[in-house]
Amino acid sequence: MTTKKSNPESKRTAKKTPLPKNKTTSAKTTTKAAPDKKVPTSDKAAPEKAKNKIGLQLNWNRAIHIDTIIDDTLLKILTPIILKLRQDSTNPITIGIDSPGGSIASMQSLLGLLQAPDQDGNRVDIYTVSTNRTYSAAASLLAFGDYAVAFPHSKILYHDLRYSGIEDLTPSKALRTARELERGNVEFSLTLANQVSPRLIWVYLDLFNNFEEARKSYPLFAEKQDTAFADALPADENRSVDIVGFALTLFRKLSNPIGNDIAIGALHLLNKWNQIDKIERRLLINKEGKGESTDFIKGITDLVTEIRAMDSGNQESVESPEPTQLDGLSESARIEIKLLFEVIARRFASDKNLNLTYDVFDSIMDDFAFIKDINSKKHVHTITRFMIQHDYIFFKRSIATELNNANDETERSKILDPLYPQARMLWFYIVSICRCLCSGEHFLTPYDAQLLGLVDEVLGGGLVVSRREWRKKQPDYVQTSD
Numbered sequence: 001m002t003t004k005k006s007n008p009e010s011k012r013t014a015k016k017t018p019l020p021k022n023k024t025t026s027a028k029t030t031t032k033a034a035p036d037k038k039v040p041t042s043d044k045a046a047p048e049k050a051k052n053k054i055g056l057q058l059n060w061n062r063a064i065h066i067d068t069i070i071d072d073t074l075l076k077i078l079t080p081i082i083l084k085l086r087q088d089s090t091n092p093i094t095i096g097i098d099s100p101g102g103s104i105a106s107m108q109s110l111l112g113l114l115q116a117p118d119q120d121g122n123r124v125d126i127y128t129v130s131t132n133r134t135y136s137a138a139a140s141l142l143a144f145g146d147y148a149v150a151f152p153h154s155k156i157l158y159h160d161l162r163y164s165g166i167e168d169l170t171p172s173k174a175l176r177t178a179r180e181l182e183r184g185n186v187e188f189s190l191t192l193a194n195q196v197s198p199r200l201i202w203v204y205l206d207l208f209n210n211f212e213e214a215r216k217s218y219p220l221f222a223e224k225q226d227t228a229f230a231d232a233l234p235a236d237e238n239r240s241v242d243i244v245g246f247a248l249t250l251f252r253k254l255s256n257p258i259g260n261d262i263a264i265g266a267l268h269l270l271n272k273w274n275q276i277d278k279i280e281r282r283l284l285i286n287k288e289g290k291g292e293s294t295d296f297i298k299g300i301t302d303l304v305t306e307i308r309a310m311d312s313g314n315q316e317s318v319e320s321p322e323p324t325q326l327d328g329l330s331e332s333a334r335i336e337i338k339l340l341f342e343v344i345a346r347r348f349a350s351d352k353n354l355n356l357t358y359d360v361f362d363s364i365m366d367d368f369a370f371i372k373d374i375n376s377k378k379h380v381h382t383i384t385r386f387m388i389q390h391d392y393i394f395f396k397r398s399i400a401t402e403l404n405n406a407n408d409e410t411e412r413s414k415i416l417d418p419l420y421p422q423a424r425m426l427w428f429y430i431v432s433i434c435r436c437l438c439s440g441e442h443f444l445t446p447y448d449a450q451l452l453g454l455v456d457e458v459l460g461g462g463l464v465v466s467r468r469e470w471r472k473k474q475p476d477y478v479q480t481s482d
Contacts, residue, residue, distance in 0.1 A: 066095065074110075126146050140192070147467075258442060402415050
C-alpha cells in the first residue's frame with residue numbers, strides 16, 4: 001500500500017465532511033466522573049464531544065452469500081432471507097459475492113430489494129464483498145454497494161451488456177438488437193458513473209500528490225493533452241482540476257492493459273467530446289464577432305416551417321394547424337440537431353474520404369447519444385457539490401465559506417459559475433472511464449477496481465487509503481460494535 005504525503009481532507013480549516021454515503025451517527029454524550037466520588041455541581045466536567053462512528057465494518061453474522069448465477073431463481077430464494085434481515089435490524093447487511101454473473105435485470109431487482117426504504121423511509125446500508133469471482137452482473141452488484149470491499153485474491157470482470165438465446169435471428173433483428181445493446185451500454189455507463197463518482201473523487205484526492213511526478217514521466221503526452229484541453233480548462237492558479245495528471249497517475253498504477261484501455265482510453269473519449277464542444281464555442285464566437293447569426297440550424301428551421309405549411313395546406317381537414325406546428329423547431333430540437341451536425345462535422349474533419357455508410361452512421365449516432373447524455377447539468381451539479389466539500393484541494397480556497405457568506409443567489413452564482421467548467425470536465429472524465437468499462441471485456445485486479453472507483457477497500461490495504469482506514473486514524477471517530 002502506498003503512503004500518502006498528505007491526507008485529502010487535511011487542508012480543510014472548516015469542519016471535516018466525509019464523502020457522501022458515510023452514514024455516521026453520533027455516539028451518546030457522556031460525563032466523566034471519578035468512581036465512588038460525588039462531583040459537586042459547580043465542578044462538573046463539561047460533556048465530552050460526541051464522536052462519529054468509524055463504521056464500514058463487515059459483519060458476516062448478518063450476511064447473505066451469492067455463489068451462483070444471478071437470476072430470478074436466486075432472487076426468489078434470497079427474497080425471504082433479505083426481508084427478515086431488514087426486519088430484524090437496520091444495521092448494514094454484508095453481501096458476499098462469488099458469482100460468474102447473470103442477468104442485469106435480476107441484479108437490479110436484487111439491489112432494489114436490498115436498498116429500498118422501509119415504511120418509515122429508512123434504508124439499510126449494503127456492504128458488498130468480492131470473495132472470489134465477481135464477473136459481469138456480479139461485478140455491477142459489487143460496485144453498487146454502499147461500501148464495496150474486495151479480497152486481494154479475487155478476480156473482477158467488467159464487460160459490455162450482452163444478450164443470449166435470441167431465437168429466429170434475422171438481419172433486421174440483429175441490427176435492432178445491436179443498437180439496443182449499444183444504447184443500453186451508454187445508459188448503464190451513466191448510472192455507473194453516478195455510483196462511482198464519490199469514490200473516484202476520493203481516489204483523485206488521495207493520488208493528488210502523485211500528479212506532478214506522473215506528468216514528468218510522460219512530458220510530451222502531458223503537454224499535448226494540456227494543449228487539447230486548454231480551451232475547456234484554462235490555466236488558473238485558483239482552480240486546479242488536473243484531468244491529465246489524474247489520468248497519467250491512474251495509467252501508472254493500473255495493471256496492463258487496463259491502464260491504457262481505461263485511464264488513457266477515457267482521456268481519448270474526453271478529447272472526442274472536447275472537440276465537439278470546441279465547435280460549439282467557435283460557432284458562438286463567430287456569431288458574436290460578426291454581429292449576426294451564423295446558426296446553420298436557421299435554414300433547417302425555415303425548411304421545417306415550409307414543409308409543415310405545405311402539409312397543412314394539403315390537408316382536407318378544415319381545422320387550422322396548431323401554431324407550434326408552424327414555428328419550425330423547438331429549442332430542445334434545435335439543440336439536439338446542432339449537436340448531431342457538430343458530431344458529423346467532427347467525423348468528416350477527421351476523415352476526408354468518409355462515406356456515410358450504415359456502420360459509420362451508427363457510430364455517429366453512438367457518439368451523439370453519448371455526448372447528449374453526459375451533458376445533463378444535474379450530474380455536473382452533483383460533482384460540483386463533492387468538489388466544494390474538498391474546496392482547498394480543488395480551488396485552494398474555502399468555497400463553502402464564500403457561499404455561506406453570500407447575500408443572495410446572484411452572489412452565489414458569481415462564485416459557482418467559474419467552477420462549472422472544472423466540475424464539468426471531471427464529470428465527463430468519470431463518465432468516460434465508465435464508458436470504457438462498458439466497452440469490451442476487462443479483467444481487473446482488486447487494486448484496479450479500487451483505482452477505478454468500483455470498490456472502496458481492498459482487504460489488507462490497497463493502492464488508495466480507504467474511507468474506513470482514514471477514519472480509524474482520526475481522533476473524532478470511534479469504533480463501535482454495530
